[in-house]
Amino acid sequence: MSLETSTRRLAAVWLVFVLACVVHNVWHWGLQRRAPVTDMLAMLPRDEQRPQAAQATQALADAGSRRITVLIGGGAQAQAATAADAFLRALGDVPARHRVADADQNAWLGFYAPLRAGLLSPQAREQLSTADTETLADQALAALYQPVGGPRVGNWADDPLNLFGRWLAERGQMSRVRVQGGRLMLTDSTAPERHFALVLIELPGSGFEISAQRALQPKLDVATKAARGQGAQVIAAGVPLFAAAASEQAEREIHTIGLGSLLGIVALTLLAFRSIRPRLLVALSMAVGLAVAASVSLLVFGELHLVTLVFGASLLGVAENYGSNYFSARQGLQASERWAMLTRQIPVVSLAMATTVIGYALLALPPFPGLRQIAVFSAVGLVAAFVTVLWWFPLLDGAGLMKPTRFAHWLGSRRALWPSLGRRGLTLLLAATALLAGWGASRLRVDDDIRQLQSAPAALVAQQREFARLMQAPGVAQFFVVHGASEQQLLEREEALTAQLRGMRVHAQAVSDWLPSLRRQREDAELSARRGAELRPVLADKLGQPVALAAAPHAEIEPQAWLASPVSEPVRAQWLGRMGDGFTSVVLLRGAEAADARAGLAALKLDGVSWVDKVGEVSQLLGRYRQLMSAVLVLGFVLTWAALACRFGRASWRALAPTALASVLTVALLAICGQVLQLFHILPLLILLGLGVDYGIFLLEQPGRAETRPFLSVTLAAASTLLSFGLLALSGTPALQAFGLTLLIGVFLAWLFTPFFLPPHA
Numbered sequence: 001m002s003l004e005t006s007t008r009r010l011a012a013v014w015l016v017f018v019l020a021c022v023v024h025n026v027w028h029w030g031l032q033r034r035a036p037v038t039d040m041l042a043m044l045p046r047d048e049q050r051p052q053a054a055q056a057t058q059a060l061a062d063a064g065s066r067r068i069t070v071l072i073g074g075g076a077q078a079q080a081a082t083a084a085d086a087f088l089r090a091l092g093d094v095p096a097r098h099r100v101a102d103a104d105q106n107a108w109l110g111f112y113a114p115l116r117a118g119l120l121s122p123q124a125r126e127q128l129s130t131a132d133t134e135t136l137a138d139q140a141l142a143a144l145y146q147p148v149g150g151p152r153v154g155n156w157a158d159d160p161l162n163l164f165g166r167w168l169a170e171r172g173q174m175s176r177v178r179v180q181g182g183r184l185m186l187t188d189s190t191a192p193e194r195h196f197a198l199v200l201i202e203l204p205g206s207g208f209e210i211s212a213q214r215a216l217q218p219k220l221d222v223a224t225k226a227a228r229g230q231g232a233q234v235i236a237a238g239v240p241l242f243a244a245a246a247s248e249q250a251e252r253e254i255h256t257i258g259l260g261s262l263l264g265i266v267a268l269t270l271l272a273f274r275s276i277r278p279r280l281l282v283a284l285s286m287a288v289g290l291a292v293a294a295s296v297s298l299l300v301f302g303e304l305h306l307v308t309l310v311f312g313a314s315l316l317g318v319a320e321n322y323g324s325n326y327f328s329a330r331q332g333l334q335a336s337e338r339w340a341m342l343t344r345q346i347p348v349v350s351l352a353m354a355t356t357v358i359g360y361a362l363l364a365l366p367p368f369p370g371l372r373q374i375a376v377f378s379a380v381g382l383v384a385a386f387v388t389v390l391w392w393f394p395l396l397d398g399a400g401l402m403k404p405t406r407f408a409h410w411l412g413s414r415r416a417l418w419p420s421l422g423r424r425g426l427t428l429l430l431a432a433t434a435l436l437a438g439w440g441a442s443r444l445r446v447d448d449d450i451r452q453l454q455s456a457p458a459a460l461v462a463q464q465r466e467f468a469r470l471m472q473a474p475g476v477a478q479f480f481v482v483h484g485a486s487e488q489q490l491l492e493r494e495e496a497l498t499a500q501l502r503g504m505r506v507h508a509q510a511v512s513d514w515l516p517s518l519r520r521q522r523e524d525a526e527l528s529a530r531r532g533a534e535l536r537p538v539l540a541d542k543l544g545q546p547v548a549l550a551a552a553p554h555a556e557i558e559p560q561a562w563l564a565s566p567v568s569e570p571v572r573a574q575w576l577g578r579m580g581d582g583f584t585s586v587v588l589l590r591g592a593e594a595a596d597a598r599a600g601l602a603a604l605k606l607d608g609v610s611w612v613d614k615v616g617e618v619s620q621l622l623g624r625y626r627q628l629m630s631a632v633l634v635l636g637f638v639l640t641w642a643a644l645a646c647r648f649g650r651a652s653w654r655a656l657a658p659t660a661l662a663s664v665l666t667v668a669l670l671a672i673c674g675q676v677l678q679l680f681h682i683l684p685l686l687i688l689l690g691l692g693v694d695y696g697i698f699l700l701e702q703p704g705r706a707e708t709r710p711f712l713s714v715t716l717a718a719a720s721t722l723l724s725f726g727l728l729a730l731s732g733t734p735a736l737q738a739f740g741l742t743l744l745i746g747v748f749l750a751w752l753f754t755p756f757f758l759p760p761h762a
Contacts, residue, residue, distance in 0.1 A: 001292050002244045002339075003339050003342065004339050004342060004394075007339075007342075007390075007391055007395070010391045011391040011392055011513070013563065014387060014388070014391050014392070014499075017292075018288055018291065018292065018384075020295075021291045021292045021295035021296075022291050024295045024298070024299075025291055025294055025295055025532070027435040028298055028467060034050070034303075034703075036303075036304050036305060036306040036308075036309055037303055037304065037305045037306065038702055039052055041684065046280050049357045052481050052483055052579055052580065052584050052610065053481050053610055053612045055576065055579055055584070056479075056481045056576060056584065056586050056612065057614055059573070059586075060476050060573065060574050060586065061239075063573040064238070064239045064476065065240065065243070065444060066202055066203045066204075066240070067200070067201065067202055067203070067238055067239070067240075068199070068200075068201040068203070068220075068236060068237070068238035068240055068241060068650055069198065069199070069200055069201070069236070069238055069467070070199040070200075070201065070234060070235070070236045070237075070357060071174055071186065071197070071198060071199075071233075071234070071235040071236075071467060071471075072084045072087055072196060072197045072199060072227050072232050072233070072234055072235075073194070073195050073196035073232050073233065073567045074194050074196065074232060074233035075193075075195065075196075075232070076184065076193075076195060077180070077195040079195075079230065079231060079232060080184075080185070080195045080196055080197040080232060081181070081183060081195065081197055081225040082230055083228075083230035083231070083232030083273065084098055084197035084199060084227070085197060086226040086227055086229065086230050087223045087224070087226055087227040087234070088199065088223070089226070090222045090223040090225070090226035090227075091201075091220070091222075091223040092217075092219055092256060094201060094216065094219055094220075094440030095201065095202055095203075095204070096199050096200065096201045096202075097184075097199070097202070098183060098184055098197060098199045098200070099181055099182050099183055099184075100179045100183070100184060100197065101182070101579065105567070107566055107567070108483075108566075108567050109153060110487045110516075111567045112164075112566050112567065113153060113164075114555045115521070115556065115557055116153070116159070116163070116164035116167070116202075116517065117524070117525040117528050117529070118520075118521030118522065118524045118525040118528075118556065118557075119163075119164060119167045119412055119516065119521075119524065120163060120167060120524040120527070120528065121166050121167045121170045121233070122499075123166070123170075124161070124163050124166050124504065125524060125527070127429055128161075128163075128527050128531045129527065132528065133531070133537065133538050134290075134533065135533060136161060136535055136538075137535055137538040137539050137542055137617075139161060140156075140160035140161050140535065140539060140583050141539070141542060141543075142162070143156065143161070143162055144156050152165045153165060153168070153177075160535070160539065161535075163528060170696055171513070171514065173625075174187070174509060174513065174570075175473075175570065176448055176470070176471055176472055177182070177198055177471075181243045183197060184198040184199075184200070185198065186470060186471070187199055188470060189470075189472070191469075196235075196470065201238075203216070208709075209608045213706045216240070216244075217244055219403075220236070224236070228708065233469070235463050235466055235467050236463060236467075237464045237465065237468070238461060240709070241460060242456050242460065243271065245456055245457055246455070246456070246733075247394070249455070249600065249732050249733065253694060256729045256730075257728065257730055257731060258724075259725040260727060261727045262722040262747075265278060265279065265720050265723050265724065266440050268716065268719055268720065268723070269483065269716075271405065271407040271408075272328075272405060272407055272408045272411065272712070272716055273331070273402075273405065273408070274403070274405050277397065278327040278397075281323060281327075281393055281396055281397065282320060282323035282324065282327075284388065284392075285322065285323055285385045285388040285389050285392075285393075285608070286320070286385055287385040288384055288385060288388045289381040289385035289388070290379060290381060291384075292381065292384035293376075293378070293384060294377070295564065296308070296376065296380045297373060297376050297377045297380065300376055301369075301372075301373055301376075304373065304377070305370055305373055306372070307370060307395050308370065308373040308374050308377050309377075311406065318716050320351055320720050320721060320724075321352060321691065321694040321695075321713075321717045322352070322385060322389040323384050323389055323393070324713050324716045324717040324720065325345065325349060325352075325698055325713040325717070326345065326389055326393050326397075327348075327397070327402075328408075328412075328709045328713035328716065329341050329344075329345055329712070329713065330372065330402050331402050331403075331404040331405075331709065331712075332402065332403070333401070334336070334400065334401050335400055335401075338394050338397070339394065342390075342394055344499050346390065347647070348697060348701045349386065349389070350386075351385045351389070351601055351644070351647055351697055352693070352694040352697045352698070353382060354643055355385065355644065355690070355693050355694075355697070356689075356690035356693070356694065357379045357380055357382055357383065357641045358636065358639045358640055359377055359632075359633075359636035359639075359640065359686055359689050359690060360374070360375055360378040360379050360686065360690075361379050362375070362632045362636055363375035363378075363629075363632055364376065364641070365632070368625070368628070369411070370625075371625070380393045380403055382690075388754075397740045402444060408708075408712055409708060410718075411711075411712050411715055412707075412708025412709060412710075412711050412712035412715075413708050413711075414711065414715070415699075415705060415708065415710075415711035415755060416705045416706075418755030418756060418758075419756070420755075420756065420757075420758050420759060420760040421756045421757070422760055423552055425756070426756075426757075429626055429661070429753075429756070430661075432544035433661050433665055434665060436665055436668045436669070436672075437664050437665070437667075437668045439668065439672060440668025440669065440670075440671040440672050441655070441666060441671070443667070443669070443672055443674075444667075444671040444677060445475075445676045445677065446626075446676070446677045446678070447676045447677075447678060448619050448622040448623035448626060448678050449615075449619045450615055450618045450619045450622060451615065451619075452676060452678060452734065453678075453733075453734045453735050454734070455733045455734055461679075461692065472590060473590075474507075474508075474588035474589055474590045475508045475588065475589065475590070476588065476614075477613070477614050477615045478589060478598060478601070478611075478612065478613045478614070478615070478616075479586050479587060479588050479589060479612050480586070480587040480589075480601075480604075480609055480610065480611055481584060481585075481586055481587075481609070481610045482494050482497060482584065482585050482587060482608055482609050482610075483580075483582055483583070483584045483608045483610070484578070484582050484583055484584075484587070485581070485583075486582065486583065487559045487581045487583050488518055489518070489583075489608070490582070490583045490584070490608070491512045491515065491516065491517035491518075491520075491559075491607065492517045492519060492520070493607060493608045493609060494510045494511060494512040494517075494585060494587060494633060495512050495516070495517060495520055496589065496606055497510070497587060497609050498510050498512065498513070498605055498606075500604060500606065501587075501589070504589075504600060504601075506589055506597065506601065507589065507590040508573060508587050508588070508589055508590075509574070509587070509588040509589075510571070510574070510585070510587045511571050511575050511585050511588070513571070513572050514562070514567065514568065514571055515557055515559060515562045515568070516557070518556055521556055521557065521586040522556075522572070559575070561573065561762070565570045565651075565733075574586040574587070574588065580748045589601070591703065598613055598616065611730045613730050622678065622679045623679075625679050626677075626678060626679040626682050629683060629685075629686065630682055632686070633663075633682065633685055633686055633689065636686065636689055637656065637660060637689065640656060640689065640693055641653070641656050644656060644696075644697070645697065648700060651700065651759065654696065654700055654757040654758065654759070655693060655696030655697050655699075655757075656693060656696060657753075657757050658692060658695070658696055658749075658750050658753035658754040658756070658757050659688060659689055659691075659692025659695075659696065659750050661749070661753055662688065662692055662746050662747075662749035662750040662753060663685050663688060663692075663746060665687070665749055666688070666742055666745045666749065667681070667685075670742065671743070672746070675738070680734075680735045680736075680738040680739050681738050681739075681742050683739065684725075684739050684742040684743045684746065685742065685746065687725075687743060688742075688743065688746040688747060688750060691717070691718075691721060691747060691750065692746070692747070692750030692751075692754070694717070694719065694756070695714045695717070695750055695751060695754045696716075696754050698710045698713055698714055699711065699714060699755065699758060700758065701756055703758040703759055711755070714751065714753065714754065718748070718750075718751040721743065722744060722747055722748065723748050725739070725743045725744075725747075726740055726742055726743055726744035726747065726748075727740060727744075728740025728741075728743075729741040
């Protein structure tokens, strides 16, 4: 059977398979509306994952993604109120809350007043447990004759020690926001003359939806302008604002970097081949690679992580080499000659593909689900792109002679400008590389902190920091997850945790602050009743008349009734409810940002309590991936050398050495330029291994100075990579910038060095 006949049959089979993968992708992403997994911890080995922590983090993220909080003012209270009214009028129909009705305030007292016997603040509980009756009586009489401070509900005889009022005061101190004149207001703790009105905006959908961002942002801008027109400062904070900034930046970069790279690649293709068909077919091979890789990976893993899609999709840029090599070799040949050309090219391109796949397949060795997904996705995608070039291109590249262009001939002939370095030249090159590598090593800094990848506008970050200072709200980056077999066990474990935190002088915000466990309610009610009975005769003696102390009512709060009441609103998002085999909640913290504080909190060991440091865990994960990827990269070079030796024997080092030197020099130059090394500098080095070795294979296969097609293929592939990936160095997103800058330097150096390593007699 001839190559043409077998290729046509295989192309038909491949078409059926590709269409099946396309249908599978449409069904999964379109009809089922499935989304990629975004939790970074899902990339950890299974025994290191904590489902409750992951679900808690997701729940907090979901709640935060719909909320924008705005502080308006900065001067007198009346000015803040006037500016807030102007803001709300300009905001229009956007759901926002600023005023608090009297009925809402009364609802709080109406809910808790019947339960007050079982509500004691920690200080009141300690006082009732340790103080003698005489001391308690003196305090009660002081409150009777000199009533100062703290709210009081009811008559003195109903609560002579004002236990309920103290409990209410403690709830109030958990937030800096106060209800003044029916408005939510805040006073700057460092400058009491500065007052702010608080406006809460709750979006109906997720703040990550681009359509919602585009509808909301103009209204926010108009409202902000209206408030500033009243001479007020506007401080806005919330996840939707950062999501909108990221969306705007991505759109801007797509229009600039994306459009620029597309125009550059199309112009290069037209100059080299005088036709757009090669570019379209190369794009087709990459699209097939993505579709097949996604479908196969979904069948293997059941889901795909967002990092897998981003990293895997970028790896398929290596497939550019296969298409560029085909059309460079095709130039100057009649359509009938393409089969003979293909026969000569198959061993070369197959070796290039195999050496690349080896590197990515190594990612499956460590016990990391994320790395295994990336390995399968990348290896399958590259093989699919290669098969597309092999079986479809000969049938789709048109009939007749593919005439070489002047530009293609000129570009390919540049190969003759490179001298082949002898032993002395190679020694000098290695010495220069060693010097630069040493300089780079002396300046090398490594930092895996996820905050290094922050790309939000500086003004937005500054607003967020000022908002956090004014509100003194708990953070959501570090927190405790509490789990119990029942609702009551959960609340009891929360109470044990908050008691420990108070001893460490760490401020906590917990559901049990507002919803004590039944055990705590009953113990407090019993303690209050006992000390009240002891207090009655002492007070009667001191007052010289009988004292009729009213018995405090004692109903009990159940979680479902509390959740259904508006009193649960401040911490309702922290009650996660049933999860797995029990119930889960989150305890948020204030003042846990310092490293030594986090270390102490992480060392706490209580039943059902887990410490979550999202920033630390993700940063640690990035660091482990960086180390693993570095080891995989070294192993990839070793195995690639072994594969090259099968075809080139002792000359195989000539195909690998340029890429090795380019990798070392890239890291050195990044360090010299002040770049802090992290994962997104290591990942592109794997791509560089595949790309650079391909350059070496294509040129070493036809090393002669008069050969123009191999150098044309390598140069077009390198230029396309630099235009598509290298321009990411202009991105405002730190991860993409690091990725692009590494490839920009590395690909250029690999292309530059490869001709130097060809045999001297070539």
